Amino acid sequence: MSRKVIIVGNWKMNKTAAEAKAFIAEFKPMAESMNNVQVGIAPTFTSLAAAVEAAKGTNIMVGAQNVHWAESGAFTGEISAAMLKEVGVQFVIVGHSERRQYFGETDETVNKRTKAALAAGLDVIVCIGESLEEREGNKTECVLKTQLNGGLAGLSAVDMDKIVIAYEPVWAIGTGKTATPEMADDTQAFCRKVVAEMFGGEVAEKVRIQYGGSMKGDNAAELVAKPNIDGGLIGGASLKAASFAELVNNAING
Ligand code: PGA
Numbered sequence: 149m150s151r152k153v154i155i156v157g158n159w160k161m162n163k164t165a166a167e168a169k170a171f172i173a174e175f176k177p178m179a180e181s182m183n184n185v186q187v188g189i190a191p192t193f194t195s196l197a198a199a200v201e202a203a204k205g206t207n208i209m210v211g212a213q214n215v216h217w218a219e220s221g222a223f224t225g226e227i228s229a230a231m232l233k234e235v236g237v238q239f240v241i242v243g244h245s246e247r248r249q250y251f252g253e254t255d256e257t258v259n260k261r262t263k264a265a266l267a268a269g270l271d272v273i274v275c276i277g278e279s280l281e282e283r284e285g286n287k288t289e290c291v292l293k294t295q296l297n298g299g300l301a302g303l304s305a306v307d308m309d310k311i312v313i314a315y316e317p318v319w320a321i322g323t324g325k326t327a328t329p330e331m332a333d334d335t336q337a338f339c340r341k342v343v344a345e346m347f348g349g350e351v352a353e354k355v356r357i358q359y360g361g362s363m364k365g366d367n368a369a370e371l372v373a374k375p376n377i378d379g380g381l382i383g384g385a386s387l388k389a390a391s392f393a394e395l396v397n398n399a400i401n402g
Pocket residue numbers: 158316320321322323324360361362363381382383384385
């Protein structure tokens with residue numbers, strides 16, 4: 149089965165609303181020729197409305213970087229799924245390693261956020277990944293299985309249509325160290341096996357698994373050429389329109 153490649157720029161805490169608009173204006177004509185790929189960006193909350201407006205009528209998807217699980221209430225600093233939906237975003241990233249590392253995200257909160265986003269009609273990119281210590285201690289598979297079992301607990305096969313998994317080895321994020329395509333592919337094959345155990349072979353065949361961690365223009369093609377790598381979640385290389393476009397084009401054209 150062929151899965152459509154999905155490449156998303158995770159802008160993290162970068163770009164004001166004006167900068168997001170300027171990026172989209174520059175990227176828009178480049179995106180027009182990007183076929184057989186889904187391309188998205190995830191700006192900060194304060195830039196979402198401007199980004200949604202600027203991306204109207206284009207093939208650029210706009211998503212958020214986090215969502216709270218409650219509908220409303222006393223959660224200072226948080227944003228609900230309905231709020232994101234009203235702004236017009238299509239998807240949300242959940243469980244990024246920076247959220248796990250700095251903001252106390254756990255598999256349980258990943259699961260709650262994912263369910264709230266799905267209930268509001270948003271697609272979800274669920275991030276998983278092992279630390280360097282875990283990889284060196286031969287714990288990678290155990291860590292990923294726990295993250296998948298916890299993060300996707302209670303979801304149905306139908307829900308899984310709206311889920312993309314992003315495998316991001318923590319040691320490769322923002323470090324310039326990329327997992328080799330073989331290593332990433334093997335690990336992502338393992339993740340697919342876990343999805344098969346949880347939801348059956350058909351869901352596992354369909355689910356898209358992105359690689360993330362120092363993916364850029366000059367390594368995107370060899371990563372995405374691998375059978376279990378269905379795209380990328382891109383930090384640094386998504387911040388400039390030209391480098392993001394180069395990455396997407398290399399990923400889909402080889
Ligand atoms: P990077 O970030 O591409 O800058 O390594 C990837 C991510 O954290 O999603």
